[in-house]
Amino acid sequence: xxxxxxxxYSHIGxxxxxxxxxRVWLFxxxxxxxxxxxxxxxxxxxVAIFGPLLAPKDPLAIDGNNLFHSPExxxxxxxxxxxxxxxxxxxxxxxARSSITIAVISVVAGTIVGFMIGLVGGFYxxxxxxxxxxxxxxxxxxxxxxxxxxxxxxxxxxxRNVIIAIALIQVPNTARVVRSVVLSxxxxxxxxxxxxxGASNLRIMFRHVAPQTFAPLMIVFTAFLGLAxxxxxxxxxxxxxxxxxxxxWGAMLAGKTLDNVERAPWNAIFPGVALSITVFGFNLLGDxxxxxxxxxxRR
Amino acid sequence: MQAYILRRLxxxxxxxxxxxxxxxxxxxIVPGDVAIAILIGPDGEGSPDPALLEELRDxxxxxxxxxxxxxxxxxxxxxxxxxxxVEDGRPVLKKIVTRFPLTFELATMTMLIALAIALPxxxxxxxxxxxxxxxxxxxxxIGGLTMPxxxxxxxxVLVLVVVFSWFPxxxxxxxxxxxxxxxxxLIWGALALGYLLAAVVARMVRSTLLEVLRQDYxxxxxxxxxxxxxxxxxxxxxxxxxxVVTIVGLQYAGLVxxxxxxxxxxxxxxxxxxxxxxxxxxxxxxxxxxxxxxxxxxLLANLLxxxxxxxxxxxxxxx
Numbered sequence: 133x134x135x136x137x138x139x140x141y142s143h144i145g146x147x148x149x150x151x152x153x154x155r156v157w158l159f160x161x162x163x164x165x166x167x168x169x170x171x172x173x174x175x176x177x178x179v180a181i182f183g184p185l186l187a188p189k190d191p192l193a194i195d196g197n198n199l200f201h202s203p204e205x206x207x208x209x210x211x212x213x214x215x216x217x218x219x220x221x222x223x224x225x226x227x228a229r230s231s232i233t234i235a236v237i238s239v240v241a242g243t244i245v246g247f248m249i250g251l252v253g254g255f256y257x258x259x260x261x262x263x264x265x266x267x268x269x270x271x272x273x274x275x276x277x278x279x280x281x282x283x284x285x286x287x288x289x290x291x292r293n294v295i296i297a298i299a300l301i302q303v304p305n306t307a308r309v310v311r312s313v314v315l316s317x318x319x320x321x322x323x324x325x326x327x328x329x330g331a332s333n334l335r336i337m338f339r340h341v342a343p344q345t346f347a348p349l350m351i352v353f354t355a356f357l358g359l360a361x362x363x364x365x366x367x368x369x370x371x372x373x374x375x376x377x378x379x380x381w382g383a384m385l386a387g388k389t390l391d392n393v394e395r396a397p398w399n400a401i402f403p404g405v406a407l408s409i410t411v412f413g414f415n416l417l418g419d420x421x422x423x424x425x426x427x428x429x430r431r
Numbered sequence: 432m433q434a435y436i437l438r439r440l441x442x443x444x445x446x447x448x449x450x451x452x453x454x455x456x457x458x459x460i461v462p463g464d465v466a467i468a469i470l471i472g473p474d475g476e477g478s479p480d481p482a483l484l485e486e487l488r489d490x491x492x493x494x495x496x497x498x499x500x501x502x503x504x505x506x507x508x509x510x511x512x513x514x515x516x517v518e519d520g521r522p523v524l525k526k527i528v529t530r531f532p533l534t535f536e537l538a539t540m541t542m543l544i545a546l547a548i549a550l551p552x553x554x555x556x557x558x559x560x561x562x563x564x565x566x567x568x569x570x571x572x573i574g575g576l577t578m579p580x581x582x583x584x585x586x587x588v589l590v591l592v593v594v595f596s597w598f599p600x601x602x603x604x605x606x607x608x609x610x611x612x613x614x615x616x617l618i619w620g621a622l623a624l625g626y627l628l629a630a631v632v633a634r635m636v637r638s639t640l641l642e643v644l645r646q647d648y649x650x651x652x653x654x655x656x657x658x659x660x661x662x663x664x665x666x667x668x669x670x671x672x673x674x675v676v677t678i679v680g681l682q683y684a685g686l687v688x689x690x691x692x693x694x695x696x697x698x699x700x701x702x703x704x705x706x707x708x709x710x711x712x713x714x715x716x717x718x719x720x721x722x723x724x725x726x727x728x729x730l731l732a733n734l735l736x737x738x739x740x741x742x743x744x745x746x747x748x749x750x
Contacts, residue, residue, distance in 0.1 A: 266446065267449070270450050270453055273446060274722060274725060277689060282454075282722050284710075285710035287460070287462070288462065362579045366692060369579075369581045385581060389585070390696065401586070401589070404578070404582035407582060408579075408582065
């Protein structure tokens with residue numbers, strides 16, 4: 133089922149909001165795995181937004197009496213404590229916020245820049261396209277994590293610089309996807325028709341060609357959110373992400389956690405579970421969106 | 432074919448120039464400049480001694496115009512002078528060459544493990560589409576896409592240490608000096624990374640094989656009574672494997688940079704650990720040399736894949 137198919141049922145919804153919920157419902161019905169992904173993503177966003185209100189303890193509070201306390205829920209140690217006695221559950225909840233914030237901002241920025249590059253390059257072709265394509269090739273020639281590491285090492289480890297690094301990595305991928313759609317769309321008859329009635333290049337580009345790229349863009353966007361979270365966590369695992377003591381999922385798995393894995397195995401498990409659930413949610417949602425938006429995969 | 436290879440090699444040049452420019456620019460946007468960053472160290476505090484600063488700037492050639500800096504850097508690259516490590520003063524190229532075999536070995540082991548998992552998994556998944564075995568195979572592969580490599584690595588440490596009370600050999604041994612110790616040091620990282628990579632490859636094998644299995648010639652082969660096994664292995668897989676070659680080739684090249692985390696977890700002195708150390712020490716000549724090496728490997732891999740393609744598929748002929 134596609135969005136277009138879904139709109140046939142839009143009379144079920146009475147208002148715009150209801151229409152949106154109907155679409156979500158229909159999407160989940162036709163793409164059950166995508167629906168599960170959507171629920172997981174909602175859950176993670178909920179924790180990211182309301183985490184500070186929900187967290188049982190102060191995520192930065194050091195507790196010398198309870199270093200490496202094992203998880204005992206009836207004593208209030210839901211997921212145990214780390215090497216400084218800090219509460220794992222609270223740290224994971226607060227960590228969700230920085231993880232999601234970094235991922236969303238960087239992917240939005242990367243998508244916008246990549247979209248513009250792909251749109252302009254694909255639409256005008258010739259030298260602007262050639263230059264943009266070379267630029268994309270250059271960025272793709274460097275392994276993702278190495279590029280991210282190089283950028284962060286140059287700019288210094290901070291949330292802002294991690295965002296810049298991730299966004300920059302996403303630009304070429306988005307540009308390529310948008311460009312390929314634009315290339316096939318700009319020779320279509322409706323584009324020729326609008327040119328014939330006197331529409332300007334800008335108008336054709338943004339009103340007629342650009343909307344065609346939204347479906348593939350949405351798929352890339354969702355899929356890349358998962359990847360962005362992994363890159364962010366990898367950087368913080370390597371000590372180049374969110375600076376301590378602020379909790380970050382990747383950093384929680386590094387250093388003292390690995391050294392004391394025998395003593396406190398829970399520290400090596402829970403942050404990873406949180407990470408995997410999040411990435412899993414984005415991947416499922418991305419797959420579901422792809423299956424429902426790509427006509428070739430329609431069943 | 433030769434003309435094609437030559438043309439591809441020529442196309443190499445602008446991309447390589449672009450990569451070198453990118454690296455050059457990256458190293459120039461260091462806040463302050465590279466010399467200040469090196470002298471104040473990782474904490475980013477305090478102010479460096481002006482005399483030392485001037486000396487280091489002179490050493491790194493930062494006092495010259497940017498254009499001169501770039502061309503002398505590129506010129507030196509060609510002469511094998513990749514600069515010297517700030518940390519220990521050794522030539523960067525030499526450092527990279529000594530560390531490369533380990534990373535290459537780890538990447539190769541990873542790739543072999545990934546293929547050993549991914550090919551059967553993808554094929555079974557495709558020929559038994561929408562059965563429990565397909566779902567199981569897909570869950571295994573989506574697990575690989577979902578779990579970050581450092582977590583899989585951490586879990587592996589956890590299982591080995593806590594459950595089996597086993598610690599990997601401490602001091603690193605070269606492959607030709609002590610193959611068994613070397614194997615025990617590398618295998619866990621290769622297993623963790625291999626599983627993650629297998630997820631990507633298995634998905635690709637499944638989807639391309641599914642496409643091929645729906646084609647007429649496969650139906651014909653089955654209709655004339657050939658056993659399914661033969662049809663899948665000798666008819667369908669041959670065509671389905673082509674796009675997989677691309678993915679595998681690119682991933683293999685990417686692995687040389689992708690082993691960073693495994694090297695870190697298992698304490699292996701390869702290129703990845705070297706990169707992390709260089710970043711911590713603000714050893715910019717090393718960082719810049721490593722990024723260049725990674726890029727060259729990926730570009731070469733791209734070329735090899737295209738040539739391999741033509742060799743594997745007689746329909747593709749590059750004029």
